[in-house]
Amino acid sequence: MHSALQAWEGAGKRGVWLRLPAEAHAYVDAAVAAGFEYHHATAGYLQLTRWLPPTPSPLPRYAFTSVGVGGVVVNGKREVLMVQERVSPSKRMQGSWKLPGGLAEPGEDFAATVAREVAEETGVRAELDGVVSLRHSHGRRFGQSDVYVI
Template sequence: MFQGKKGVWLKLPVDRSEFVPIAVKEGFKYHHAEEAYVMMTYWIPEEPCMLPANASHQVGVGGFVINDQMEVLVVQEKYCGSSLDGAWKLPTGFILASEEIFSGATREVKEETGVDTEFVDVVAFRHAHNVAFQKSDLFFICMLRPTSNEIKIDETEIQAARWMPLEEFVKQPFIQEDHMFQKIMDICIQRLRKCYCGLTAHNVISRFDGRRSTLYYNVSEPEDVNCDAA
């Protein structure tokens, strides 16, 4: 039955969950679970398993939105840690399955504040490990250009939102006392001064798999990139 095969993938939908304990007794191991199913695996040879591991990362985005008056779009979250209690921060969130970084950033800003934006570029990203559920975390800071001004908050998760002068935002203690936040703001300010250009999004198709994807990079020719974020 398994001639020439080394690994077995067993996908059990919710309505077949009674087979999970049977599979475990037969040597299957948990791989990952989603809302509608659990995936299990069995490695046949007496050697280290070569099946790919479960996803190791989650991806978050933050939107740095600044208007012509040098005001930053900021929010206060309803539920946050004590270190951010009362602080005004950038709109942030996780991207959805099959969602681009740039569209995830504009969506999160729209959902939290009601403000429409256009993606400019990725100005920086952070890589951290052992975060939620022991997964690694990629967090992308995106420069966004506002195309509307009216604020309408998502009251389920946002306490308040406002346009805050950039200077006032940067002076907040949680930024001044944290090296990472301070560095992020330094980069964003350099971006506004056109002393730094971030990574812009380009659609490409690879001959390797024939799939369309997005490649983020800093173009080398000045006429090919718009470094004016305002």
């Protein structure tokens, strides 16, 4: 590991990304001892980084924003479809009425997310016609940023 780091520095490399598959977990201690820092983890791997120059690292941080959507579904009588929260992470919100919606899957765009969430929660087929509102806030779930699109 140390000779590889020296070679990378000699070649002018500045940032190193080290992806350890789950079956290589025994190497985590050695990587951390060599100056690597945790970046993120999934079920299949642990990603570490090391910034080689003695300056603050500009490497991008882990993904830090969750994306959620709410669908404003309006029928021919101009009535808005609402759903009652059955299972809420917050006791305060349990049983409250809300727009059907939820979190986007990785790689899913707003239109696909709102169509999927409305169908899952209500059985109604819907499609994106436009964006009514967008909220961006920080320090939400897991201390991350949150984007919510209606």
